[in-house]
Amino acid sequence: MSGEENLLKLVEAEPEAADYRLQEQIGFVLRKAHQRHVAIFAAGIADLTPPQFAALAKLADVGETSQNQLGQLVAMDAATVKGVIDRLKGRGLVALSRHEGDKRRLMVSLTEAGRAALDALVPQARRITQETLSPLTPRESATLLRLLGKIC
Amino acid sequence: MSGEENLLKLVEAEPEAADYRLQEQIGFVLRKAHQRHVAIFAAGIADLTPPQFAALAKLADVGETSQNQLGQLVAMDAATVKGVIDRLKGRGLVALSRHEGDKRRLMVSLTEAGRAALDALVPQARRITQETLSPLTPRESATLLRLLGKIC
DNA sequence: CTGATATCATTTGCATACGAACGATCTCCG
DNA sequence: CGGAGATCGTTCGTATGCAAATGATATCAG
Numbered sequence: 001m002s003g004e005e006n007l008l009k010l011v012e013a014e015p016e017a018a019d020y021r022l023q024e025q026i027g028f029v030l031r032k033a034h035q036r037h038v039a040i041f042a043a044g045i046a047d048l049t050p051p052q053f054a055a056l057a058k059l060a061d062v063g064e065t066s067q068n069q070l071g072q073l074v075a076m077d078a079a080t081v082k083g084v085i086d087r088l089k090g091r092g093l094v095a096l097s098r099h100e101g102d103k104r105r106l107m108v109s110l111t112e113a114g115r116a117a118l119d120a121l122v123p124q125a126r127r128i129t130q131e132t133l134s135p136l137t138p139r140e141s142a143t144l145l146r147l148l149g150k151i152c
Numbered sequence: 153m154s155g156e157e158n159l160l161k162l163v164e165a166e167p168e169a170a171d172y173r174l175q176e177q178i179g180f181v182l183r184k185a186h187q188r189h190v191a192i193f194a195a196g197i198a199d200l201t202p203p204q205f206a207a208l209a210k211l212a213d214v215g216e217t218s219q220n221q222l223g224q225l226v227a228m229d230a231a232t233v234k235g236v237i238d239r240l241k242g243r244g245l246v247a248l249s250r251h252e253g254d255k256r257r258l259m260v261s262l263t264e265a266g267r268a269a270l271d272a273l274v275p276q277a278r279r280i281t282q283e284t285l286s287p288l289t290p291r292e293s294a295t296l297l298r299l300l301g302k303i304c
Numbered sequence: 305c306t307g308a309t310a311t312c313a314t315t316t317g318c319a320t321a322c323g324a325a326c327g328a329t330c331t332c333c334g
Numbered sequence: 335c336g337g338a339g340a341t342c343g344t345t346c347g348t349a350t351g352c353a354a355a356t357g358a359t360a361t362c363a364g
Contacts, residue, residue: 017274022209022226025277026284027193027202029297030186032227032304035351037179042352050179051320057174068342074174075184078343080321087319104329104342122172132178135302144303145181147296150287152184187321194322203350220312230313232351239349256312256359 037132044128045121051076051084053125056093056110056118064109066099093117189284196280197273203228203236205277208245208262208270216261218251245269 022028041050048056054074059065062073071081085108088094093114099105110118133141174180193202200208206226211217214225223233237260240246245266251257262270285293 017209017212017271020209020274020277022206022213024297025281026293026297026300027189027281028206028227029300029304030182030189031202033300034182034186035227036304037182038351041179049319050183054174054180057172061174066342075180075187076320077322079323079345080319082344083319083321102330102342106343125172125177129177129179132303136299140299140302141178143295144299145176145178147288147292147299148178148181148185150292151284151296152181152188190321201349218312228350229352231315231353232349234314235349235351254312254360258313 037128040131041128044124044131048117048121051080052088053121055081055084055088056114057122057125059094059108059110060115060118064107066105067096067108070108088114189280192283193280196276196283200269200273201236203232204240205273207233207236207240208266209274209277211246211260211262212267212270216259218257219248219260222260240266 038050041053045053051074055070055076058070058073062070065073067081067085068078070085071078074081076084085094085096089096091113092111095109095111097107097109099107133144136144190202193205197205203226207222207228210222210225214222217225219233219237220230222237223230226233228236237246237248241248243265244263247261247263249259249261251259285296288296
């Protein structure tokens with residue numbers, strides 16, 4: 001091993017923490033980008049959170065499903081989806097009923113009010129998506145979506 | 153209102169929610185990608201959360217700072233950063249002291265244990281970054297980082 | 305100097321988010 | 335049939351994350 005390599009080792013031993021740049025780490029940037037999106041969402045849709053909206057939109061997609069099933073579709077675990085559905089039910093946007101045949105399952109469906117709310121909000125949601133992506137060109141937006149899709 | 157307008161209304165009324173695909177919205181994908189990263193982080197670093205680690209790493213970067221200042225550097229509001237710092241202090245990883253001259257400010261600094269912990273964790277954190285990006289080529293990873301950076 | 309304003313930290317309330325433990329129910333195998 | 339194991343939902347505890355209100359202190363304009 002040459003003296004040059006030893007020098008290199010010394011220089012590289014310290015950097016453990018030195019050349020670790022937090023703001024270049026995927027986790028940090030992911031968290032910040034998500035925060036910005038949530039802020040834009042809240043500014044555009046004041047009375048519904050992104051998870052609540054996601055649950056409504058998914059319900060419109062697939063129709064009646066069980067609570068846990070819906071949770072899987074919108075990426076929420078059982079404990080989380082329960083709270084979201086409870087709050088949507090509290091507002092009359094979804095209705096709950098027991099599954100006939102399987103007494104464990106709690107079926108969730110959109111109410112009239114839920115569908116009406118969703119229809120009214122979807123255009124707003126499109127604007128929110130657009131605003132979140134506004135710093136990017138359409139091409140960059142497509143690339144970002146594609147790459148994020150790969151790391152989900 | 154003309155008959156044409158009525159027809160247009162009919163055609164546009166339906167699609168409202170129909171062609172809105174949740175899993176292609178930036179917010180949804182951002183949320184899922186973030187969730188996956190947090191899971192990878194928890195698997196690799198069990199006893200520290202990403203925000204806690206971020207605070208430690210930033211403190212090592214900038215040295216002693218006020219609590220709020222640190223919060224800005226790691227993208228946490230005042231209420232959030234307080235909880236994070238409290239828990240780090242509870243573990244002896246950071247130390248708190250009052251600023252001389254400005255009695256409002258709460259200065260935060262790394263303890264010996266905090267620096268030792270950070271030094272031990274940084275290599276692990278690098279692996280976590282790597283694993284999160286493992287579905288991507290290095291070129292794609294760089295692109296993703298760049299695009300996410302633009303929408304922060 | 306003093307009062308209006310700004311900043312820093314704290315607290316409360318609400319909403320995700322997840323692990324772990326639990327009871328109820330269902331399924332499937334022997 | 336009957337019990338082992340899986341699935342569904344619920345609850346609890348902990349940790350972000352943010353808005354809003356509050357008290358203490360600083361700063362700045364007049």
